[in-house]
Amino acid sequence: MGNNEVGRDPALVQSVDRAVTVLELLARNGEAGITEIAAELGVHKSSASRLVYTLQARELVEQDGERGPFRIGLGMLRFAGAVSGPIDYVRVGGPVCVDLADRLGETVNIAVLDGDVALNVSQARGGSAVAAQNWVGQRTPLHATSSGKVLLAAASAAEQDRLLGGELEACAPRTITDPSRLRRVLRRTAEDGFATCMEELEAGLHAVAVPVFGSGGDVVAAISAAGPAYRLSSARMPEIVEELRVASRDLSARMGHAVA
Amino acid sequence: MGNNEVGRDPALVQSVDRAVTVLELLARNGEAGITEIAAELGVHKSSASRLVYTLQARELVEQDGERGPFRIGLGMLRFAGAVSGPIDYVRVGGPVCVDLADRLGETVNIAVLDGDVALNVSQARGGSAVAAQNWVGQRTPLHATSSGKVLLAAASAAEQDRLLGGELEACAPRTITDPSRLRRVLRRTAEDGFATCMEELEAGLHAVAVPVFGSGGDVVAAISAAGPAYRLSSARMPEIVEELRVASRDLSARMGHAVA
DNA sequence: GGATACCGTTGCGCAATGGGCAACAACGAG
DNA sequence: CTCGTTGTTGCCCATTGCGCAACGGTATCC
Structure with missing residues (x-):
């Protein structure tokens, strides 16, 4: 379920909300391409591409080779180490x-x-x-x-x-x-x-x-x-x-x- | 160093880029308040508040009590488990x-x-x-x-x-x-x-x-x-x-x- | 080898979103 | 009680994010 307009909290920053959904999709499925991510989010492929480009630039997402699918990146380890509790x-x-x-x-x-x-x-x-x-x-x-x-x-x-x-x-x-x-x-x-x-x-x-x-x-x-x-x-x-x-x-x- | 306009890649989705910087700040410092995050990002407190609210809604950030500082949330574990490699x-x-x-x-x-x-x-x-x-x-x-x-x-x-x-x-x-x-x-x-x-x-x-x-x-x-x-x-x-x-x-x- | 289909990228223009401002509430310190 | 600080939220507007169209690249089929 992507970011359906129905039921969306207007106080959320939509782009950030979408980016997190991208990460959840990649974590759940292991890997995904732009077209699949766009479908899941309910946005255009170009929008999905830009979101992934941003996450990739910050190393939270990485790509398998030059044209391969995308997956969660090593940059995520920075945050995993910071989680408190369990x-x-x-x-x-x-x-x-x-x-x-x-x-x-x-x-x-x-x-x-x-x-x-x-x-x-x-x-x-x-x-x-x-x-x-x-x-x-x-x-x-x-x-x-x-x-x-x-x-x-x-x-x-x-x-x-x-x-x-x-x-x-x-x-x-x-x-x-x-x-x-x-x-x-x-x-x-x-x-x-x-x-x-x-x-x-x-x-x-x-x-x-x-x-x-x-x-x-x-x-x-x-x-x-x-x-x-x-x-x-x-x-x-x-x-x-x-x-x-x-x-x-x-x-x-x-x-x-x-x-x- | 926040999201200084100088040197910023225009292809990045700015809001997402800022949200990642928020996460990096929290991972680095352990915890932070809205005012500190705003200063680090170079944005207004209301902007920082909205970014943190969005990350909190998605459980990547959590707050210590009702008015305490913010820190990396348990939701981050979803992504940590998906990181491949080391x-x-x-x-x-x-x-x-x-x-x-x-x-x-x-x-x-x-x-x-x-x-x-x-x-x-x-x-x-x-x-x-x-x-x-x-x-x-x-x-x-x-x-x-x-x-x-x-x-x-x-x-x-x-x-x-x-x-x-x-x-x-x-x-x-x-x-x-x-x-x-x-x-x-x-x-x-x-x-x-x-x-x-x-x-x-x-x-x-x-x-x-x-x-x-x-x-x-x-x-x-x-x-x-x-x-x-x-x-x-x-x-x-x-x-x-x-x-x-x-x-x-x-x-x-x-x-x-x-x-x- | 050519045609077709699909995937992902990018320039451009525009509408929707994100952000700053002001005002406010809540809390802590003195 | 007063003051200062922090964080929140309604409102308005300028900027950003997005969709569209076009393109390049790759794989598949004939």
């Missing part, structure tokens, strides 16, 4: 995710609670990963993800009421949208020490997550493995849960040191 | 830098060769660090930094000629600007297996770096420690060099695994 997860969580993704052959993510959603802060793709999706920096719904359920299950009853107060969006046919049913699932998650997500975010996708504990015993993050339903079968869950728990303890240990 | 150093190098910074009490950086400059890809500040400067994503001159010298020393003679072909900028009074003298320094760097930088980038700043080797024995990065001249004395260099070498081997081992 940036430590990006630094420290990376190797943990890489190790686990290698062993499981599935995509591994770390997410933290950010307001009303789960924010993905680190990711490593497994060798068998077919999708090239990058979740880092993206927010996912708490009720429709395994990480989200882990984070919800660790919240107080009052906090759960607040987080689940709104209508639960049906992200996929199998999404749990009944608050009562979801609360039962969360109670079981707290008992089991892990949460699953069987085609609840999108069809064909399974995931399982476990909590990451802080020094005070509280849950500060969730670490998950995701993959196609045919590979992440129920039979395989106990093994994956155990590997996630090992990785979670490793991460806690490293985070404990990192935030000293 | 992003692995950001993930894997982080813990190595943090460990070493803790032990040395100085700021530790990892840099790679990027065109004609050294690109800083990971950093951790030591406990004794007085400056809050964030180097990640920033480019520094090869001839005036310890990391740069390490990367230069590992290059072939032909490559060194190319990299040193232009005029060597005097970044500080003690910068080596004579190419012949620099080549002698680089030969000694190759022999010693480390490079120093004694107030050559800026007055009062000392640094020392060692190479990070790839699986083929080539130099793929440099890891350095930096601090004020009074703390990074010559007497202390042998200890620091040894610690850097241990960290370098650790990093090589981790990188070897990560790029599998």
Whole structure:
């Protein structure tokens, strides 16, 4: 969805708003050409070309060769290093995710609670990963993800009421949208020490997550493995849960040191 | 230096160019207010306010409380995760830098060769660090930094000629600007297996770096420690060099695994 | 080899946007 | 309580950003 005139905040600087949308498109898709960017923004190709030229001049976008597609540039590292908060997860969580993704052959993510959603802060793709999706920096719904359920299950009853107060969006046919049913699932998650997500975010996708504990015993993050339903079968869950728990303890240990 | 009309590329989209400058200011200084941003950009406060409002709406900037200063926002993580190339150093190098910074009490950086400059890809500040400067994503001159010298020393003679072909900028009074003298320094760097930088980038700043080797024995990065001249004395260099070498081997081992 | 289609760039003119000004609200210091 | 500073916002206008048309370059097809 580009910068549709309907619903646009007039206080925004339109050109800047568009430039950010360009960056989001490149981050989401990995790469894109001018024509695609123009279509996404709903502007003329010449407008898209100028926006990209500006971002390229400032090194936030770079081009593959002379005529190739565009993608996020190295200049972005200047800002990544400046992000406060869960940036430590990006630094420290990376190797943990890489190790686990290698062993499981599935995509591994770390997410933290950010307001009303789960924010993905680190990711490593497994060798068998077919999708090239990058979740880092993206927010996912708490009720429709395994990480989200882990984070919800660790919240107080009052906090759960607040987080689940709104209508639960049906992200996929199998999404749990009944608050009562979801609360039962969360109670079981707290008992089991892990949460699953069987085609609840999108069809064909399974995931399982476990909590990451802080020094005070509280849950500060969730670490998950995701993959196609045919590979992440129920039979395989106990093994994956155990590997996630090992990785979670490793991460806690490293985070404990990192935030000293 | 804000967006001075003199020397500005007219093909750039000015608003976007300014917005990027806002982000660079926030990344460099950690935080800033509207008045400071306006001064840096050379625009009116209302203009700065609108640019920041737009970046805030897109989550690239966030505010500390209701009236506090502004800083880089979590939304930036979406793009950081999409950066290709040396992003692995950001993930894997982080813990190595943090460990070493803790032990040395100085700021530790990892840099790679990027065109004609050294690109800083990971950093951790030591406990004794007085400056809050964030180097990640920033480019520094090869001839005036310890990391740069390490990367230069590992290059072939032909490559060194190319990299040193232009005029060597005097970044500080003690910068080596004579190419012949620099080549002698680089030969000694190759022999010693480390490079120093004694107030050559800026007055009062000392640094020392060692190479990070790839699986083929080539130099793929440099890891350095930096601090004020009074703390990074010559007497202390042998200890620091040894610690850097241990960290370098650790990093090589981790990188070897990560790029599998 | 020529024709066609597509992509990305650039000069130009114009309308919409971005920006400065003034006024205001809020907060902190004295 | 007063004053100074910071940040916000309505309004108006000049400048900028944008669309159009034309062009060059590349790849594909016949």
